[in-house]
Amino acid sequence: MVAVLELIDNLAGQYGRDRSSLLPILQGVVKQENYLSEYAMIEIARALNLPAAEVYGTATFYSFLEYKKMGKYLIRICKTITCSMKGKNQVLMAIEDMLKIKVGETTPDGMFSLLQTNCLGFCHMAPAMLINFDVYTDLTPEKVREILSGYLNKKGGADDTRI
Secondary structure, three states: OHHHHHHHHHHHHHHOOOHHHHHHHHHHHHHHHOOOOHHHHHHHHHHHOOOHHHHHHHHHHOOOOOOOOOOOEEEEEEOOHHHHHOOHHHHHHHHHHHHOOOOOOEOOOOOEEEEEEOOOOOHHHOOOEEEOOEEEOOOOHHHHHHHHHHHHOOOOOOHHHEO
């Protein structure tokens, strides 16, 4: 908890301690901690002198601000019609099969969480997914298995498909 307090204090020092700093601080905590704990949201509210309900409302409004504990690697697969038309369902099945989880679940070892998300902005290179902040496009079941193998082997993914 001390580390979260220090992180929030550092982010507030960087972005400021007013309402306009809320979103960058929330993003900074998610980037470092992989989610926003209730404790972190309360401490952000305290640091910015905001009602905790405002911090919670902001955190739960934005889809990329996770407020539930996620795996070390958060996989977000685009669920738009363009990605679906270009094979997203087959890619998703390959991910689920390889990691033995369904959308909304986390692997038992806490390494991977799988979510669907709205448009990632890569319709011209669909289907697309994010793993944490790395973008992968033009996916096929074979490519996604190669990418995940890289993460499973602690190598960070397959560079040839990362943007």
